[in-house]
Amino acid sequence: MKFAVAIRNMGPQSNRATIRACARIAEQAGFDALFVSDHLCIPPDQTEGSGGRYLDVLATVAFVAGATEKIRLGVSVLVAPYRPAVLTAKQVATIQELSGERMILGVGVGWMKPEFAALSAEFRRRGAVTDETLSVIHHLFSADVPGAYHGPLVQFPSFVFMPRPRRPPIWIGGNGPAAMNRALKFGDGWHPMLPAAELKAKVEELHARARGSGRAVPEIIVRRGLKLDDTAAARAKVAAEQEAGATYFILDLGRYPDEKSFGKSVETFISTIV
Structure with missing residues:
Protein backbone atom coordinates (compact mmCIF):
# COMPACT_ATOMS: atom_id res chain seq x y z
CA MET A 1 0.00 0.00 0.00
CA LYS A 2 1.18 3.52 -0.86
CA PHE A 3 0.53 6.51 1.37
CA ALA A 4 -0.29 10.13 0.60
CA VAL A 5 -1.49 13.10 2.63
CA ALA A 6 -4.13 15.78 2.04
CA ILE A 7 -3.10 19.43 2.34
CA ARG A 8 -5.67 22.12 3.06
CA ASN A 9 -6.24 24.53 0.19
CA MET A 10 -9.15 26.01 2.11
CA GLY A 11 -9.63 27.99 5.30
CA PRO A 12 -6.96 30.05 7.06
CA PHE A 31 4.81 10.29 1.19
CA ASP A 32 4.11 9.14 -2.35
CA ALA A 33 1.87 12.14 -3.05
CA LEU A 34 0.01 15.10 -1.62
CA PHE A 35 -3.59 15.95 -2.49
CA VAL A 36 -5.78 19.04 -2.55
CA SER A 37 -9.55 19.39 -2.97
CA ASP A 38 -11.90 21.16 -5.36
CA HIS A 39 -14.54 23.80 -4.71
CA LEU A 40 -15.02 27.04 -6.63
CA CYS A 41 -18.17 28.77 -5.33
CA ILE A 42 -19.02 27.98 -1.70
CA PRO A 43 -22.55 29.05 -0.73
CA PRO A 44 -22.84 31.06 2.52
CA ASP A 45 -24.49 28.19 4.39
CA GLN A 46 -21.67 25.74 3.51
CA THR A 47 -18.67 27.68 4.83
CA GLU A 48 -18.19 25.78 8.09
CA GLY A 49 -14.56 24.67 8.23
CA SER A 50 -13.35 26.89 5.41
CA GLY A 51 -14.96 30.26 5.98
CA GLY A 52 -15.72 30.16 2.28
CA ARG A 53 -12.03 30.54 1.44
CA TYR A 54 -10.96 28.03 -1.23
CA LEU A 55 -7.98 28.27 -3.56
CA ASP A 56 -8.46 27.02 -7.10
CA VAL A 57 -7.32 23.43 -7.04
CA LEU A 58 -5.35 23.34 -10.31
CA ALA A 59 -3.58 26.60 -9.54
CA THR A 60 -2.68 25.19 -6.13
CA VAL A 61 -1.26 22.01 -7.67
CA GLU A 69 10.87 18.20 -6.47
CA LYS A 70 9.83 14.55 -6.20
CA ILE A 71 6.48 14.06 -4.48
CA ARG A 72 3.50 13.39 -6.72
CA LEU A 73 0.70 15.97 -6.80
CA GLY A 74 -2.95 15.07 -6.89
CA VAL A 75 -6.52 16.34 -6.91
CA SER A 76 -9.03 14.50 -4.73
CA VAL A 77 -11.12 15.15 -6.76
CA LEU A 78 -11.53 17.60 -9.65
CA VAL A 79 -15.22 18.27 -10.33
CA ALA A 80 -15.16 17.85 -14.09
CA PRO A 81 -18.55 19.49 -14.93
CA TYR A 82 -17.35 22.83 -13.52
CA ARG A 83 -14.86 23.38 -16.35
CA PRO A 84 -14.71 23.24 -20.17
CA ALA A 85 -13.24 19.93 -21.28
CA VAL A 86 -10.53 21.22 -23.63
CA LEU A 87 -9.40 23.89 -21.16
CA THR A 88 -9.18 21.25 -18.43
CA ALA A 89 -7.04 19.04 -20.65
CA LYS A 90 -4.71 21.94 -21.42
CA GLN A 91 -4.35 22.88 -17.75
CA VAL A 92 -3.68 19.29 -16.78
CA ALA A 93 -1.10 18.90 -19.56
CA THR A 94 0.63 22.11 -18.48
CA ILE A 95 0.88 21.03 -14.84
CA GLN A 96 2.01 17.55 -15.86
CA GLU A 97 4.71 19.05 -18.09
CA LEU A 98 6.03 21.63 -15.62
CA SER A 99 5.93 19.27 -12.63
CA GLY A 100 8.03 16.64 -14.35
CA GLU A 101 5.05 14.32 -14.84
CA ARG A 102 4.14 14.11 -11.14
CA MET A 103 0.40 14.77 -11.41
CA ILE A 104 -2.44 12.44 -10.39
CA LEU A 105 -5.85 13.49 -11.70
CA GLY A 106 -8.75 12.49 -9.50
CA VAL A 107 -12.07 13.21 -11.19
CA GLY A 108 -15.63 13.28 -9.87
CA VAL A 109 -19.09 14.46 -10.88
CA GLY A 110 -19.70 16.81 -7.91
CA TRP A 111 -22.62 17.09 -5.52
CA MET A 112 -23.16 20.70 -4.36
CA LYS A 113 -26.17 22.01 -6.30
CA PRO A 114 -25.68 25.73 -5.41
CA GLU A 115 -22.13 25.54 -6.74
CA PHE A 116 -23.37 24.17 -10.05
CA ALA A 117 -25.91 26.99 -10.19
CA ALA A 118 -23.24 29.64 -9.53
CA LEU A 119 -21.18 28.24 -12.41
CA SER A 120 -24.15 27.86 -14.78
CA ALA A 121 -23.39 24.14 -14.93
CA GLU A 122 -26.21 21.63 -15.31
CA PHE A 123 -26.45 19.44 -12.23
CA ARG A 124 -28.63 16.85 -13.96
CA ARG A 125 -26.07 16.32 -16.74
CA ARG A 126 -23.01 16.15 -14.51
CA GLY A 127 -22.41 12.46 -15.20
CA ALA A 128 -22.62 12.87 -18.96
CA VAL A 129 -20.38 15.96 -18.88
CA THR A 130 -17.82 14.11 -16.76
CA ASP A 131 -17.77 11.21 -19.20
CA GLU A 132 -17.30 13.62 -22.11
CA THR A 133 -14.48 15.45 -20.33
CA LEU A 134 -12.68 12.18 -19.66
CA SER A 135 -13.14 11.13 -23.27
CA VAL A 136 -11.69 14.46 -24.42
CA ILE A 137 -8.68 14.12 -22.12
CA HIS A 138 -7.92 10.64 -23.44
CA HIS A 139 -8.35 11.87 -27.01
CA LEU A 140 -6.10 14.90 -26.66
CA PHE A 141 -3.33 13.04 -24.86
CA SER A 142 -3.26 10.44 -27.65
CA ALA A 143 -1.27 12.49 -30.20
CA ASP A 144 0.47 15.84 -30.72
CA VAL A 145 -2.10 16.57 -33.42
CA PRO A 146 -5.15 14.51 -32.50
CA GLY A 147 -7.95 14.25 -35.00
CA ALA A 148 -11.20 16.16 -34.85
CA TYR A 149 -13.48 15.21 -32.00
CA HIS A 150 -17.22 14.71 -32.38
CA GLY A 151 -18.84 13.80 -29.08
CA PRO A 152 -22.42 14.20 -27.93
CA LEU A 153 -21.59 17.32 -25.89
CA VAL A 154 -18.23 18.54 -27.21
CA GLN A 155 -17.00 18.96 -30.76
CA PHE A 156 -13.81 20.51 -32.09
CA PRO A 157 -11.56 20.36 -35.16
CA SER A 158 -8.08 18.90 -35.15
CA PHE A 159 -5.50 21.14 -33.46
CA VAL A 160 -1.99 20.90 -32.07
CA PHE A 161 -2.05 19.68 -28.46
CA MET A 162 1.39 20.52 -27.15
CA PRO A 163 3.08 20.17 -24.81
CA ARG A 164 1.86 16.60 -24.60
CA PRO A 165 3.52 14.89 -21.65
CA ARG A 166 2.50 11.42 -20.57
CA ARG A 167 -1.14 11.46 -19.49
CA PRO A 168 -1.36 11.50 -15.69
CA PRO A 169 -3.08 8.62 -13.93
CA ILE A 170 -6.83 9.21 -13.73
CA TRP A 171 -8.61 8.18 -10.54
CA ILE A 172 -12.40 8.14 -10.64
CA GLY A 173 -14.24 9.31 -7.54
CA GLY A 174 -17.70 8.09 -6.56
CA ASN A 175 -19.36 5.10 -4.93
CA GLY A 176 -22.10 3.90 -7.23
CA PRO A 177 -22.39 1.81 -10.39
CA ALA A 178 -21.84 4.81 -12.68
CA ALA A 179 -18.55 5.61 -10.96
CA MET A 180 -17.40 2.02 -11.22
CA ASN A 181 -18.30 1.94 -14.90
CA ARG A 182 -16.42 5.21 -15.37
CA ALA A 183 -13.37 3.80 -13.60
CA LEU A 184 -13.31 0.76 -15.87
CA LYS A 185 -13.77 2.82 -19.03
CA PHE A 186 -11.58 5.84 -18.35
CA GLY A 187 -9.67 5.33 -15.12
CA ASP A 188 -6.43 3.97 -13.76
CA GLY A 189 -7.91 3.91 -10.28
CA TRP A 190 -11.18 4.00 -8.34
CA HIS A 191 -11.47 6.47 -5.44
CA PRO A 192 -14.69 5.73 -3.53
CA MET A 193 -15.73 7.03 -0.10
CA LEU A 194 -17.09 3.71 1.14
CA PRO A 195 -16.29 2.32 4.61
CA ALA A 210 -11.62 -5.63 -15.06
CA ARG A 211 -10.21 -9.12 -15.62
CA GLY A 212 -13.28 -10.06 -17.65
CA SER A 213 -12.72 -7.14 -20.00
CA GLY A 214 -9.00 -7.84 -20.31
CA ARG A 215 -7.85 -4.57 -18.77
CA ALA A 216 -5.50 -3.88 -15.88
CA VAL A 217 -7.00 -3.96 -12.40
CA PRO A 218 -7.48 -0.35 -11.24
CA GLU A 219 -5.75 1.07 -8.19
CA ILE A 220 -8.12 1.34 -5.19
CA ILE A 221 -7.78 4.62 -3.30
CA VAL A 222 -9.24 5.54 0.08
CA ARG A 223 -9.03 8.85 1.92
CA ARG A 224 -9.40 8.60 5.69
CA GLY A 225 -8.91 10.46 8.92
CA LEU A 226 -7.21 8.66 11.80
CA LYS A 227 -6.95 9.17 15.56
CA LEU A 228 -3.19 9.29 15.70
CA ASP A 229 -3.07 9.27 19.50
CA ASP A 230 -4.42 5.69 19.46
CA THR A 231 -1.67 3.82 17.64
CA ALA A 232 -3.26 0.38 17.84
CA ALA A 233 -6.61 1.59 16.52
CA ALA A 234 -4.99 3.59 13.72
CA ARG A 235 -2.90 0.61 12.64
CA ALA A 236 -5.95 -1.61 12.72
CA LYS A 237 -7.91 0.83 10.57
CA VAL A 238 -5.16 1.02 7.96
CA ALA A 239 -4.88 -2.77 7.96
CA ALA A 240 -8.65 -3.09 7.51
CA GLU A 241 -8.54 -0.81 4.49
CA GLN A 242 -5.78 -2.92 2.95
CA GLU A 243 -7.66 -6.11 3.70
CA ALA A 244 -10.73 -4.63 1.98
CA GLY A 245 -8.65 -4.13 -1.17
CA ALA A 246 -7.30 -0.59 -0.89
CA THR A 247 -3.91 -0.17 -2.53
CA TYR A 248 -3.51 3.54 -1.81
CA PHE A 249 -4.24 5.43 1.42
CA ILE A 250 -4.63 9.23 1.58
CA SER A 261 0.76 20.75 13.80
CA PHE A 262 0.74 19.24 10.31
CA GLY A 263 4.38 18.22 10.64
CA LYS A 264 3.85 16.67 14.06
CA SER A 265 0.92 14.59 12.81
CA VAL A 266 2.83 13.51 9.72
CA GLU A 267 5.78 12.40 11.84
CA THR A 268 3.49 10.43 14.14
CA PHE A 269 1.83 8.70 11.20
CA ILE A 270 5.09 7.79 9.47
CA SER A 271 6.96 6.71 12.60
CA THR A 272 4.27 4.82 14.51
CA ILE A 273 1.38 3.88 12.18
CA VAL A 274 3.07 2.66 9.00
Whole structure:
Protein backbone atom coordinates (compact mmCIF):
# COMPACT_ATOMS: atom_id res chain seq x y z
CA MET A 1 0.00 0.00 0.00
CA LYS A 2 1.18 3.52 -0.86
CA PHE A 3 0.53 6.51 1.37
CA ALA A 4 -0.29 10.13 0.60
CA VAL A 5 -1.49 13.10 2.63
CA ALA A 6 -4.13 15.78 2.04
CA ILE A 7 -3.10 19.43 2.34
CA ARG A 8 -5.67 22.12 3.06
CA ASN A 9 -6.24 24.53 0.19
CA MET A 10 -9.15 26.01 2.11
CA GLY A 11 -9.63 27.99 5.30
CA PRO A 12 -6.96 30.05 7.06
CA GLN A 13 -4.36 27.36 6.38
CA SER A 14 -4.62 28.06 2.66
CA ASN A 15 -1.95 30.72 2.64
CA ARG A 16 1.26 30.74 0.65
CA ALA A 17 3.64 30.02 3.52
CA THR A 18 1.62 27.23 5.14
CA ILE A 19 0.84 25.41 1.91
CA ARG A 20 4.46 25.53 0.79
CA ALA A 21 5.71 24.39 4.20
CA CYS A 22 3.23 21.50 4.37
CA ALA A 23 4.08 20.38 0.84
CA ARG A 24 7.78 20.27 1.71
CA ILE A 25 7.11 18.45 4.97
CA ALA A 26 5.09 15.83 3.10
CA GLU A 27 7.87 15.38 0.56
CA GLN A 28 10.59 15.09 3.19
CA ALA A 29 8.51 12.59 5.16
CA GLY A 30 8.48 10.25 2.18
CA PHE A 31 4.81 10.29 1.19
CA ASP A 32 4.11 9.14 -2.35
CA ALA A 33 1.87 12.14 -3.05
CA LEU A 34 0.01 15.10 -1.62
CA PHE A 35 -3.59 15.95 -2.49
CA VAL A 36 -5.78 19.04 -2.55
CA SER A 37 -9.55 19.39 -2.97
CA ASP A 38 -11.90 21.16 -5.36
CA HIS A 39 -14.54 23.80 -4.71
CA LEU A 40 -15.02 27.04 -6.63
CA CYS A 41 -18.17 28.77 -5.33
CA ILE A 42 -19.02 27.98 -1.70
CA PRO A 43 -22.55 29.05 -0.73
CA PRO A 44 -22.84 31.06 2.52
CA ASP A 45 -24.49 28.19 4.39
CA GLN A 46 -21.67 25.74 3.51
CA THR A 47 -18.67 27.68 4.83
CA GLU A 48 -18.19 25.78 8.09
CA GLY A 49 -14.56 24.67 8.23
CA SER A 50 -13.35 26.89 5.41
CA GLY A 51 -14.96 30.26 5.98
CA GLY A 52 -15.72 30.16 2.28
CA ARG A 53 -12.03 30.54 1.44
CA TYR A 54 -10.96 28.03 -1.23
CA LEU A 55 -7.98 28.27 -3.56
CA ASP A 56 -8.46 27.02 -7.10
CA VAL A 57 -7.32 23.43 -7.04
CA LEU A 58 -5.35 23.34 -10.31
CA ALA A 59 -3.58 26.60 -9.54
CA THR A 60 -2.68 25.19 -6.13
CA VAL A 61 -1.26 22.01 -7.67
CA ALA A 62 0.85 24.17 -9.97
CA PHE A 63 2.09 26.18 -6.98
CA VAL A 64 3.12 23.13 -4.95
CA ALA A 65 4.77 21.65 -8.03
CA GLY A 66 7.12 24.63 -7.97
CA ALA A 67 7.74 24.22 -4.24
CA THR A 68 8.68 20.51 -4.42
CA GLU A 69 10.87 18.20 -6.47
CA LYS A 70 9.83 14.55 -6.20
CA ILE A 71 6.48 14.06 -4.48
CA ARG A 72 3.50 13.39 -6.72
CA LEU A 73 0.70 15.97 -6.80
CA GLY A 74 -2.95 15.07 -6.89
CA VAL A 75 -6.52 16.34 -6.91
CA SER A 76 -9.03 14.50 -4.73
CA VAL A 77 -11.12 15.15 -6.76
CA LEU A 78 -11.53 17.60 -9.65
CA VAL A 79 -15.22 18.27 -10.33
CA ALA A 80 -15.16 17.85 -14.09
CA PRO A 81 -18.55 19.49 -14.93
CA TYR A 82 -17.35 22.83 -13.52
CA ARG A 83 -14.86 23.38 -16.35
CA PRO A 84 -14.71 23.24 -20.17
CA ALA A 85 -13.24 19.93 -21.28
CA VAL A 86 -10.53 21.22 -23.63
CA LEU A 87 -9.40 23.89 -21.16
CA THR A 88 -9.18 21.25 -18.43
CA ALA A 89 -7.04 19.04 -20.65
CA LYS A 90 -4.71 21.94 -21.42
CA GLN A 91 -4.35 22.88 -17.75
CA VAL A 92 -3.68 19.29 -16.78
CA ALA A 93 -1.10 18.90 -19.56
CA THR A 94 0.63 22.11 -18.48
CA ILE A 95 0.88 21.03 -14.84
CA GLN A 96 2.01 17.55 -15.86
CA GLU A 97 4.71 19.05 -18.09
CA LEU A 98 6.03 21.63 -15.62
CA SER A 99 5.93 19.27 -12.63
CA GLY A 100 8.03 16.64 -14.35
CA GLU A 101 5.05 14.32 -14.84
CA ARG A 102 4.14 14.11 -11.14
CA MET A 103 0.40 14.77 -11.41
CA ILE A 104 -2.44 12.44 -10.39
CA LEU A 105 -5.85 13.49 -11.70
CA GLY A 106 -8.75 12.49 -9.50
CA VAL A 107 -12.07 13.21 -11.19
CA GLY A 108 -15.63 13.28 -9.87
CA VAL A 109 -19.09 14.46 -10.88
CA GLY A 110 -19.70 16.81 -7.91
CA TRP A 111 -22.62 17.09 -5.52
CA MET A 112 -23.16 20.70 -4.36
CA LYS A 113 -26.17 22.01 -6.30
CA PRO A 114 -25.68 25.73 -5.41
CA GLU A 115 -22.13 25.54 -6.74
CA PHE A 116 -23.37 24.17 -10.05
CA ALA A 117 -25.91 26.99 -10.19
CA ALA A 118 -23.24 29.64 -9.53
CA LEU A 119 -21.18 28.24 -12.41
CA SER A 120 -24.15 27.86 -14.78
CA ALA A 121 -23.39 24.14 -14.93
CA GLU A 122 -26.21 21.63 -15.31
CA PHE A 123 -26.45 19.44 -12.23
CA ARG A 124 -28.63 16.85 -13.96
CA ARG A 125 -26.07 16.32 -16.74
CA ARG A 126 -23.01 16.15 -14.51
CA GLY A 127 -22.41 12.46 -15.20
CA ALA A 128 -22.62 12.87 -18.96
CA VAL A 129 -20.38 15.96 -18.88
CA THR A 130 -17.82 14.11 -16.76
CA ASP A 131 -17.77 11.21 -19.20
CA GLU A 132 -17.30 13.62 -22.11
CA THR A 133 -14.48 15.45 -20.33
CA LEU A 134 -12.68 12.18 -19.66
CA SER A 135 -13.14 11.13 -23.27
CA VAL A 136 -11.69 14.46 -24.42
CA ILE A 137 -8.68 14.12 -22.12
CA HIS A 138 -7.92 10.64 -23.44
CA HIS A 139 -8.35 11.87 -27.01
CA LEU A 140 -6.10 14.90 -26.66
CA PHE A 141 -3.33 13.04 -24.86
CA SER A 142 -3.26 10.44 -27.65
CA ALA A 143 -1.27 12.49 -30.20
CA ASP A 144 0.47 15.84 -30.72
CA VAL A 145 -2.10 16.57 -33.42
CA PRO A 146 -5.15 14.51 -32.50
CA GLY A 147 -7.95 14.25 -35.00
CA ALA A 148 -11.20 16.16 -34.85
CA TYR A 149 -13.48 15.21 -32.00
CA HIS A 150 -17.22 14.71 -32.38
CA GLY A 151 -18.84 13.80 -29.08
CA PRO A 152 -22.42 14.20 -27.93
CA LEU A 153 -21.59 17.32 -25.89
CA VAL A 154 -18.23 18.54 -27.21
CA GLN A 155 -17.00 18.96 -30.76
CA PHE A 156 -13.81 20.51 -32.09
CA PRO A 157 -11.56 20.36 -35.16
CA SER A 158 -8.08 18.90 -35.15
CA PHE A 159 -5.50 21.14 -33.46
CA VAL A 160 -1.99 20.90 -32.07
CA PHE A 161 -2.05 19.68 -28.46
CA MET A 162 1.39 20.52 -27.15
CA PRO A 163 3.08 20.17 -24.81
CA ARG A 164 1.86 16.60 -24.60
CA PRO A 165 3.52 14.89 -21.65
CA ARG A 166 2.50 11.42 -20.57
CA ARG A 167 -1.14 11.46 -19.49
CA PRO A 168 -1.36 11.50 -15.69
CA PRO A 169 -3.08 8.62 -13.93
CA ILE A 170 -6.83 9.21 -13.73
CA TRP A 171 -8.61 8.18 -10.54
CA ILE A 172 -12.40 8.14 -10.64
CA GLY A 173 -14.24 9.31 -7.54
CA GLY A 174 -17.70 8.09 -6.56
CA ASN A 175 -19.36 5.10 -4.93
CA GLY A 176 -22.10 3.90 -7.23
CA PRO A 177 -22.39 1.81 -10.39
CA ALA A 178 -21.84 4.81 -12.68
CA ALA A 179 -18.55 5.61 -10.96
CA MET A 180 -17.40 2.02 -11.22
CA ASN A 181 -18.30 1.94 -14.90
CA ARG A 182 -16.42 5.21 -15.37
CA ALA A 183 -13.37 3.80 -13.60
CA LEU A 184 -13.31 0.76 -15.87
CA LYS A 185 -13.77 2.82 -19.03
CA PHE A 186 -11.58 5.84 -18.35
CA GLY A 187 -9.67 5.33 -15.12
CA ASP A 188 -6.43 3.97 -13.76
CA GLY A 189 -7.91 3.91 -10.28
CA TRP A 190 -11.18 4.00 -8.34
CA HIS A 191 -11.47 6.47 -5.44
CA PRO A 192 -14.69 5.73 -3.53
CA MET A 193 -15.73 7.03 -0.10
CA LEU A 194 -17.09 3.71 1.14
CA PRO A 195 -16.29 2.32 4.61
CA ALA A 196 -13.97 -0.68 4.66
CA ALA A 197 -16.86 -2.98 5.59
CA GLU A 198 -18.59 -2.16 2.29
CA LEU A 199 -15.48 -1.73 0.17
CA LYS A 200 -14.31 -5.33 -0.06
CA ALA A 201 -17.28 -6.68 -2.03
CA LYS A 202 -17.18 -3.72 -4.41
CA VAL A 203 -13.45 -4.17 -5.00
CA GLU A 204 -13.96 -7.85 -5.75
CA GLU A 205 -16.68 -6.92 -8.24
CA LEU A 206 -14.46 -4.30 -9.88
CA HIS A 207 -11.53 -6.72 -10.13
CA ALA A 208 -13.70 -9.39 -11.70
CA ARG A 209 -15.09 -6.96 -14.25
CA ALA A 210 -11.62 -5.63 -15.06
CA ARG A 211 -10.21 -9.12 -15.62
CA GLY A 212 -13.28 -10.06 -17.65
CA SER A 213 -12.72 -7.14 -20.00
CA GLY A 214 -9.00 -7.84 -20.31
CA ARG A 215 -7.85 -4.57 -18.77
CA ALA A 216 -5.50 -3.88 -15.88
CA VAL A 217 -7.00 -3.96 -12.40
CA PRO A 218 -7.48 -0.35 -11.24
CA GLU A 219 -5.75 1.07 -8.19
CA ILE A 220 -8.12 1.34 -5.19
CA ILE A 221 -7.78 4.62 -3.30
CA VAL A 222 -9.24 5.54 0.08
CA ARG A 223 -9.03 8.85 1.92
CA ARG A 224 -9.40 8.60 5.69
CA GLY A 225 -8.91 10.46 8.92
CA LEU A 226 -7.21 8.66 11.80
CA LYS A 227 -6.95 9.17 15.56
CA LEU A 228 -3.19 9.29 15.70
CA ASP A 229 -3.07 9.27 19.50
CA ASP A 230 -4.42 5.69 19.46
CA THR A 231 -1.67 3.82 17.64
CA ALA A 232 -3.26 0.38 17.84
CA ALA A 233 -6.61 1.59 16.52
CA ALA A 234 -4.99 3.59 13.72
CA ARG A 235 -2.90 0.61 12.64
CA ALA A 236 -5.95 -1.61 12.72
CA LYS A 237 -7.91 0.83 10.57
CA VAL A 238 -5.16 1.02 7.96
CA ALA A 239 -4.88 -2.77 7.96
CA ALA A 240 -8.65 -3.09 7.51
CA GLU A 241 -8.54 -0.81 4.49
CA GLN A 242 -5.78 -2.92 2.95
CA GLU A 243 -7.66 -6.11 3.70
CA ALA A 244 -10.73 -4.63 1.98
CA GLY A 245 -8.65 -4.13 -1.17
CA ALA A 246 -7.30 -0.59 -0.89
CA THR A 247 -3.91 -0.17 -2.53
CA TYR A 248 -3.51 3.54 -1.81
CA PHE A 249 -4.24 5.43 1.42
CA ILE A 250 -4.63 9.23 1.58
CA LEU A 251 -4.26 10.50 5.13
CA ASP A 252 -6.68 13.33 5.88
CA LEU A 253 -5.53 15.32 8.92
CA GLY A 254 -8.64 17.47 9.03
CA ARG A 255 -8.37 21.07 10.21
CA TYR A 256 -4.79 21.19 11.42
CA PRO A 257 -4.08 24.77 12.62
CA ASP A 258 -0.67 25.33 11.04
CA GLU A 259 2.39 23.68 9.49
CA LYS A 260 3.84 22.76 12.90
CA SER A 261 0.76 20.75 13.80
CA PHE A 262 0.74 19.24 10.31
CA GLY A 263 4.38 18.22 10.64
CA LYS A 264 3.85 16.67 14.06
CA SER A 265 0.92 14.59 12.81
CA VAL A 266 2.83 13.51 9.72
CA GLU A 267 5.78 12.40 11.84
CA THR A 268 3.49 10.43 14.14
CA PHE A 269 1.83 8.70 11.20
CA ILE A 270 5.09 7.79 9.47
CA SER A 271 6.96 6.71 12.60
CA THR A 272 4.27 4.82 14.51
CA ILE A 273 1.38 3.88 12.18
CA VAL A 274 3.07 2.66 9.00
